[in-house]
Amino acid sequence: MKPVGAENAIEVEVLVVRREEFPGENKEMRALESLAARRGDTSSCPGGFGRRASLLLKLLVSQKCGGGKVQRSEFGKPFISGQPFCWNLSHDDELACVAFAPAPVGVDVEAIRAADEVRMAALGRAAPEALCQWVREGSTEAERAFRFTLAWTATEAALKAEGRGFAKAQGATMGDLARWHYRARAIEGCLVTCACAMPLSLELRFVNREEISRAVSAVR
Numbered sequence: 001m002k003p004v005g006a007e008n009a010i011e012v013e014v015l016v017v018r019r020e021e022f023p024g025e026n027k028e029m030r031a032l033e034s035l036a037a038r039r040g041d042t043s044s045c046p047g048g049f050g051r052r053a054s055l056l057l058k059l060l061v062s063q064k065c066g067g068g069k070v071q072r073s074e075f076g077k078p079f080i081s082g083q084p085f086c087w088n089l090s091h092d093d094e095l096a097c098v099a100f101a102p103a104p105v106g107v108d109v110e111a112i113r114a115a116d117e118v119r120m121a122a123l124g125r126a127a128p129e130a131l132c133q134w135v136r137e138g139s140t141e142a143e144r145a146f147r148f149t150l151a152w153t154a155t156e157a158a159l160k161a162e163g164r165g166f167a168k169a170q171g172a173t174m175g176d177l178a179r180w181h182y183r184a185r186a187i188e189g190c191l192v193t194c195a196c197a198m199p200l201s202l203e204l205r206f207v208n209r210e211e212i213s214r215a216v217s218a219v220r
Helices: 027-038 049-064 117-126 129-136 141-162 174-178 209-217
Strands: 010-018 070-072 078-080 086-091 095-101 105-111 181-187 190-196 200-206
Touching: 010 049, 010 181, 010 190, 027 049, 027 209, 049 070, 049 078, 049 086, 049 095, 049 209, 086 141, 095 105, 095 190, 105 141, 117 129, 117 141, 129 141, 129 174, 141 174, 141 181, 141 190, 181 200, 190 200
Parallel strands: 010 200, 086 105
Antiparallel strands: 010 095, 070 078, 086 095, 105 190, 181 190
């Protein structure tokens, strides 16, 4: 993976939504669901927080793009025709986020979890063996958990930046991963990792309740 040169890094803004601050069943969320239906949002994201947070973040992206409709590539990557920047979405059980950059970018957020046999087997299908071995070489369970989560999020972020995600059935090679620059930030028991075509710094910002209300109200 390429090192980051601070002297020429671009800023990647990451907007983060917390589950605990996200509104549940109320008129704003019903308006958001209605808007998504009118726009033909066919996201396969499961229901509950993950789907609704993704809908909200896509709404924020659309508003930043002047109201353009979110579409999907043949591999399912969301985009807006003529978008003035690159962006990518991710969510876990407690956090959802969108990364904005002036260059191709991918983002993944995952809770930091133990590197058990099931997760290591999944990593082995997605990432090169050298990365899996690096995880196994962690000296403590906590270090292996952190390394696993970093390896997983970096791999997924790189594949999403490329545009294929895990549609690339054979997984990523070291050559695939070496194309990208990486930054990661641990927040609230999760790891947010970005892969970008250029050296980068991360600027994380939490979306507050007022911003959520304002964004949804603007389109009702």
